[in-house]
Structures are given as structure tokens and as C-alpha cells.
Amino acid sequence: MQEALSGDKKVFLETFGCQMNENDSDRILGFLKDIRYSRTYEPGKADLIIINTCSIRDKAEQKVYSALGRFKELKSWNPGLIIGVSGCVAQQQGAKLLKRAPYLDIVFGPHNIHRLKDLLDEASLKKRPVAVEQSAEIGADEYGFTLPSTKHRAFVSIMRGCDNFCAYCIVPYTRGREVSRGSAEVVEEVKRLSDEGVKEVTLLGQNVNSYGNNGGDVSFPCLLRMVAGVEGIERIKFITSHPKDISEELIYLFRDEPKLCRHIHLPVQSGSDGVLRKMGRGYTVDEYFSRVSLLRSLYPGMAITTDMIVGFPGETGADFDDTMALLDRVRFDSIFSFMYSPRPGTKAASFKEQVPFEVKSERLRILMAAQREISLERNRRLEGSTIEVVVEGASKTDVEELSGRTSCGRVVNFPAPEGERTEAGCLIDVSITHAFPNSLRGMVAERLKA
Numbered sequence: 001m002q003e004a005l006s007g008d009k010k011v012f013l014e015t016f017g018c019q020m021n022e023n024d025s026d027r028i029l030g031f032l033k034d035i036r037y038s039r040t041y042e043p044g045k046a047d048l049i050i051i052n053t054c055s056i057r058d059k060a061e062q063k064v065y066s067a068l069g070r071f072k073e074l075k076s077w078n079p080g081l082i083i084g085v086s087g088c089v090a091q092q093q094g095a096k097l098l099k100r101a102p103y104l105d106i107v108f109g110p111h112n113i114h115r116l117k118d119l120l121d122e123a124s125l126k127k128r129p130v131a132v133e134q135s136a137e138i139g140a141d142e143y144g145f146t147l148p149s150t151k152h153r154a155f156v157s158i159m160r161g162c163d164n165f166c167a168y169c170i171v172p173y174t175r176g177r178e179v180s181r182g183s184a185e186v187v188e189e190v191k192r193l194s195d196e197g198v199k200e201v202t203l204l205g206q207n208v209n210s211y212g213n214n215g216g217d218v219s220f221p222c223l224l225r226m227v228a229g230v231e232g233i234e235r236i237k238f239i240t241s242h243p244k245d246i247s248e249e250l251i252y253l254f255r256d257e258p259k260l261c262r263h264i265h266l267p268v269q270s271g272s273d274g275v276l277r278k279m280g281r282g283y284t285v286d287e288y289f290s291r292v293s294l295l296r297s298l299y300p301g302m303a304i305t306t307d308m309i310v311g312f313p314g315e316t317g318a319d320f321d322d323t324m325a326l327l328d329r330v331r332f333d334s335i336f337s338f339m340y341s342p343r344p345g346t347k348a349a350s351f352k353e354q355v356p357f358e359v360k361s362e363r364l365r366i367l368m369a370a371q372r373e374i375s376l377e378r379n380r381r382l383e384g385s386t387i388e389v390v391v392e393g394a395s396k397t398d399v400e401e402l403s404g405r406t407s408c409g410r411v412v413n414f415p416a417p418e419g420e421r422t423e424a425g426c427l428i429d430v431s432i433t434h435a436f437p438n439s440l441r442g443m444v445a446e447r448l449k450a
């Protein structure tokens, strides 16, 4: 997370959840920078505390109240302290949060970040709490300017909301319907980030493949080409792709656009057609597999990752076997796997045939163990090869070593070469010596460029 804010007041910001939320936090910091807030990592030194919440996973509200409980005490010796809640829980709960936590000063959803300055003024001048309910329309100035999450890497929102209403998902209810951002505005933001030294951008949306369908002025592949034209940007990633909307034009762009990282995250969720139908995903297992096969046949080194949910209501043992069969067939590079848990307000929460916890838990264990073997096998194919890596900083396991990422998102740890600049953002060629299920290890082969 960035630390480049400078100003008179201090903000402590805690983020729960996904990359969209991380990006929202970066946008919050961007707006706060304009009104002279700098970031602190010590809540006791803050003039403003914001908890940016997520309700995709279980127990979201409890997490918020427990975090708020930690900060409540601070108000007793710093009465000027402003405490706020943003994100999906704020969007869902609105003023109800103020009732449960009367010491809260501001509550605002993901579409109201651009109103933060007004909310802070209102809360501090009028000395009363302020809650903003969901905006029906997304304002032209909503996106603001995201501060880079690290010096060399940044997330850029290209759209908001989602129109898909998958049966298990709360996002369309908290983030609203899908609206694309204009391509000129996206490119302008990428140019400004590049001027600040950013080399890698990740374009963000709940379903980037439908970019341009609601607002926006070009298709997603066209937007990618425009972003690739920005000088100084060396790597482009995007997340998330919905399998039903991935186009052949996008698939072939991986061949034609060298700045596009050879990695796609394509959430399949289940290997059973019956479960996919109940989830409302809009594709069959065979349709999914044909997309993945085309990608792998065109680019054998392409990394394909996915999300899997086990124990969706009504999932039988045979459905789970189908999921295991798909895992075996595709051989994903890695997966994010989850036990289904009902989100209040979603269609699936009212489905009758909820799967018992012990069954879900056992299925998750089996899935993760199988994937661990597959990830190791996929990583072992890279032993002996030389791969370009972007340095991210010190290794988490050994501060004497560096850690970086390949174009396809794999973590590579390697000893720091002596006498060379190796700050975050440098591109380095690394020869891979050992593969593990979740990372690679290597030696620097050749320094490419700073």
C-alpha cells in the first residue's frame, strides 16, 4: 500500500476484502491527499479512521463491529477524531450502522467516495454523524485519481457494479448495476500513473469482459490496446473475467499485445452443469473448457487461475466429483477455493438444500489437496527456464532475499545480486532452480533494465 501522502492531518485506513476494495481504498487516499491528509499506520495518531468493508465473505458485519470496538476508546481522549465506515457493509447497512455504533461519524458506500470531503466537513462542522445511502447514479467525478498501491504498480477501475446476479453473490446489490467508465478517462489516469513511475497497471471491474456494454465507448480489447499505447507502462493485467463474456478478440490479443501479461483469472465456480445452472452463471462446463483449451493451445505457457465454490446448495457427491474432474482436466495453475456460505439477500440464501458444514469442509480439503499437487506440477515445468520478474521488495521469508512476480503472477524468491539496483519495479531475468506449490526459487540471470 502506498505511503506517499503528505499533509497536515493523519488518516488510518483499514481495508477488508477484494482487489476492488483495495482499489477503493487507494481512491479514498487519493481524495484525502487533495485535502492534506497523510497516512499513518498507528490508529492512536490518526485524526480520521476509516474501515473499508467487504461483505462478499462470511461475518462481514461482525468484523466491522469488532474493528470499531477497537477504535471506540480512542475517541475518549481525542474527541476530534472522526471514525468512518465505507464499502459494501456501509452500502448495505447505511444509517443502521450509526444506530449500532453511535460513536461513528460517517458512513458511505463505494459510489460515494467522491463525496468524502463534503462528508468530513458536514460531520466535523455540524458535529453530527452523516450516513449516505446508495447513489442511484454514478457521478462523473466518482473515480477521482487513484494513488498507486506501490511505487511501480497500480489498480485502475474501468467500470463499476455488475448485472449478472449470480445466485450466491451480494455484489450487484451493494455495488449496483454495471456502468463502464469512458476510455479517455481511463487512459488519462494510466498516463498520470505512468508519469509517477508506475510500470504495471491492473484494470479492474467485476466483469471486465462486458466493458463498454453499459457506458464506455469502446470494447474491452480496444481499451487494452489504448492502455498498451501509454508510454512507460510495461505490464498490463486485468481482473475479473466472466467466462460467458470472454471474446475471441480478447483471447487473440494475448498473442498480439506483448504488454499483456500471460495470465487470466477465469472463475469457473463449479465443474457441474447442474450447479452452474443453479448459480446462474450462464455457461456450461464444456463451454468453459473450450475457452480454456483455445487459450492453452495458442499460448502453452499461459497461466490460468480460477475460483471454486464447494458445497453450493444442492451440490451432490456426483456434482463434486464433476468439479474434481474439471480440476484434473484443466490443470489450473492455482485456484481460490471457498466453502459456500449464504449471503443474506441473495437468491441462494433461500435455497432449501443447504449442504452440511462437515461435508463442505471435507470437500474443500480434498479440492485443496488435489490442487496443491497440480500447482506444484505446473510450477515444476518452469524449473531450468529463465523468466523475467518484476521486483516487489524483500522476500517475506528471508529479508536477505528479494521477491518478485512473473508476468503470469507467480511469486519468485531469489538472492539479491550484489552491487546492483534492485528496488521495487526493476525488471530482472531469473533462472528458476526450484518449484514449490505456491512459489518459485531462482538465481538472477541477467539484469535487464532499471
Ligand code: SF4
Pocket (backbone or CB within 6 Å): 162, 163, 164, 165, 166, 169, 170, 171, 172, 206, 207, 242
Ligand atoms: S459476475 Fe456474478 S460473481 Fe461476479 S460480481 Fe457479478 S454477480 Fe457477483
